[in-house]
Amino acid sequence: MVVAEHTHPPTDGHTPHRPPHNETVPHPTADPDGTRAQLATLRPHLLDAYDTALPGAHAAILARLLTALEHEPLPALTGRHHHNGHTHVRFTRAVVTYPTAAATPFTDPLPAPAATVHGETVTDPARLTALLWPGSPLTTEIANSVANLALARAAAVEDLTEGPGIIEQSLVDGHPLHPCCRTRTGMTVADVLTYAPEHRPVIHLRRLLVPENRWYGTAPPVLLAHPWQAERLLTEYPWLTDDGDTGPARPLMSLRTVAPLDGGPHIKTAVDVQMTSAVRTVSPAAVHNGPRLSALLQDLTADLPLDILAETEAGAAITAHGPDRRLAHLIRQAPPDDAIPLGVLPNLLQTVHDPYSFMEDLAEVLFRPLAVVLERGVALEAHGQNTLIRIVDGRPVRAYYRDLGGVRVHPGRLGADPGLHGDLPTDDLTELRTKLSAAALATVARQTIAALQQHADPARLWQTIARALHGTADTQHLLTDPLPVKATTAMRLATNPLQDIWTRLDNPMKEHR
Template sequence: MGDRVCGSAAERRLAEQLGAIRPERVDAYLAALPGARAAVLARLWRGLVHEPLPWVVRRTTGRDGVGLELADGRRLHGPPSDPWATGTAIARVELDGRPFGHPGRLLTALAVPGGGRLAAELDHSAASMALSRTAPRPADPPTAPWQWEQRSPDGHPYHPTCRSRPGFSAAEQLAYAPEHRPVVGLRLTPVADAVLRGPWPADLRDGRVTLIPVHPWQAEHTLTGRTLLAGPRAHPLLSLRTLDPGGDVHVKTALSTRLTSAVRDISAHSVEHALTTSEVVERAAARLGGRLHIARTLAAAGAGTPDLAAVLRQSPYTYAGAGEQVVPVAELPAFFAPLTPGERWSRITGFARLAVGVCLDMLDLGVALGAHGQNLLAVLDEEGRARRLVYRDLADIRVSPTRLLRHRLPSPPTGRLVDDDPPGLRRHAFGCLVTGSLGPLAGSAAALGALLEAATRDLPATPDLRALVADPVPAKALTLMRLAPDGVRWALLPNPARNG
């Protein structure tokens, strides 16, 4: 069965594991594989066409698609690629006339540096996406705020390893991944000499011993040999390692495996400075007249290693007033889907004006938000109009001591979050906002150009604004970063606002 239908070892492995635990889902999984491969191949083709790959020496665009000439003389050919398109699928790409419909096999055939590693991740991505697409459809509309975080099966709209979950079996994906809507039983690890910042809750203490919440995957795969106690049950959010146990507090756990691009642990520096960083950003946000709320850090605990730490932060849902909902920006397309085209565009442009204004104002104050679809949430009124924003995950910001000082705001501690270089700050802020929030909402270069024009037409012409609407758009070179995983790499894309 698996050998006849599955195209990679990762696909066969998930099929066999699924057959052992949920045989009734196997047919749906096998049926979903071709579409998942095509979705991942489209994301990979986007990277090959638009990123600064050193072994691509020329790109040509014609009526029949895009051609890439490689340094060794070979030629890739595929369909046109809009870097801002979402929901696309590609049946095949040709390498010297030979068709490839499986992204992992294409990378293997290219035989470029790092290609073997990325090919394995692409195999995981396609297999896991197919498994995600077997999840039963969620209730519509959601009856609890965290349900908005569990609707999308496909993950990052542009990343070729959008669903790569190496080390996760089929059973573990069903048990922990948000799109399968499980309830996860956290573990608690006693640590006698934990580093604590902030008021650690009494129910996470045993006398003088700190009980650090641990993700069960981490407990089984990384923290073997440690004492583990039963912890609270919680709902996984868009970030699989962050969970909602109910109430006003969310728990961010360490998870030492590579999901999409990064290993999701929590550094000792993040624990040490978690509350100070939160205070800096909160004080800056207070200058915006209520347009931006910060899901502030409440407490952090660590054992001195990045694989055993946790951060407690305020639930963003607490900022919903009467008749309002708090929805992650990544889920706004689904939220707006039932509206007419005109109503939908009105809601999207209203959100964009708010988000661009907030991000530019925070950047001027000295805080470059990582405002992508997972970190940024919109507070929507009963008509679906964005009234305010909520930002979470303060480990994904950059701060400028010089700009903060100019506005008489406190300077943050030194570390990787500090960046006083204006182009670097803009790259982070715009790369997250445009490619992580506005691009997926627009869904095409033409629509993104119109959206940027609508969002910026009445804003003051600051240097930051001019860079946003006139300079090439920075986008993380997601494919290149997985081929050469030695830091963040960037692609500079044509600015659609210049053609809007």
């Protein structure tokens, strides 16, 4: 049965968070050497492939880190200049020099990229981090990212079967800009092999019965827990009762969200694991907001080629600290099996026959609807993981948006207070435009154009996007304001790593305003 909501106030709208006092910060896990040592026992047949993949993993993560040095407002940075194809970045304790072309995002890294610091040639991004910011936990996070990326590439396969979640498990490299793109802080190597989507596992969630007086939300009082998390929760909370497992499911790009093999709704769970920048739990605000915001957005997009994948139910167990983000889940409508996440799309664009027509279609089903929804009062954070495209006969025909925790809502434009908790409501139009631009334009559009530009003129592709953005209340800003890019490395090094820090790039659509 559905239990009425508890009245304890949710705290915020973000899934990423600092662990509160009732949680422990996940300990950093294996670096490349430690991973290899464990792999010798766990999957010895992967050792040769791992060794082969490791230099490329170092290069890929170093390229992401050098891109941060190229653009971000990093701690102890005092200046940068370019000369003869090289960038010289000055810090209070060092000068870093590297080929400028090594810091080009969304492209394959240069062969054997390296930076020079104090006369030392550095090819290991963790070593570079240690030299620039001694004692920072970012060093161990990046080392873990390198190890897990090499492990993912070592285990990659060409042929994939069909079914829910398969296309998402084909993404090997993770976040295209974040040097912690494959960090799994808190998980052992065995855990990564068992649960990470790039290793194509099938898992079963645990059903944990919760006393009704300890339940918050619209879902029945049964916590659907990730098996990695359930083991810890059952030890910590004796009032939880293990009621067995669910049917088989595949973890999606986010690891903690799964697609049941029977085609049922997706289930977003909580895990005390840091992936990229945050520990991935489900906030009380998300439990409150999901079903309400889903209904609002489905009404708002009814006339657009953009479907909102509704969060239909959500719930959290109540501990001494109220509805607990570590003991929570969301139920979400599944996309069509053939819908492709934007993060996977660049891998498939080499076969596009006409890149200009493809971009025209993509602009009409994605970029223009996002601008229209923004004009109506909601900024969707349409990035590579939470936005999918359905392609028919080589043409994008519809977009799908999921995961509502990162949106921003403007009550004034909506004409009503939607009753949302946390930081989703805002009256700051700049914040709304930044939310849309950073994800859809500065990341998705740049990555897609980078994948197409081998056979197309990038300026013409940007012009196509610009045309699609014309005619809405925010057109002038979207086409002329510098493109905001989240400074993920600067954020990891900041005192508060969850406070957004931005860097801004020239807007390539300026001339098309």
